[in-house]
Amino acid sequence: MCITSAWRKSTYSNGQGECAEVARVASAVGTRDTKDAGHGPEVWVSATTWAAFVGSVRRGGLDA
Numbered sequence: 001m002c003i004t005s006a007w008r009k010s011t012y013s014n015g016q017g018e019c020a021e022v023a024r025v026a027s028a029v030g031t032r033d034t035k036d037a038g039h040g041p042e043v044w045v046s047a048t049t050w051a052a053f054v055g056s057v058r059r060g061g062l063d064a
Contacts, residue, residue, distance in 0.1 A: 009034060 006023040007030075013019035019034035029050035032042045045053075056062055 007032070007037065 006025060007021040008023070010020045010022070013034070021032050021034050021037060023030045024047065027047045028044050029047055030042045030044040033040055
């Protein structure tokens, strides 16, 4: 799935190439690396899976 106009850069991007972009289309959410935008891989998951992931991150559930 390749979406060009719906991508937005993370507000946590540092401006030095360490950026992620996300896009939401219907009931799916995609993520990709900004420096490979349009050429690199995209990872798409259901909106439910994305919400669970974001919730886990917010709770510190993925801290190393």
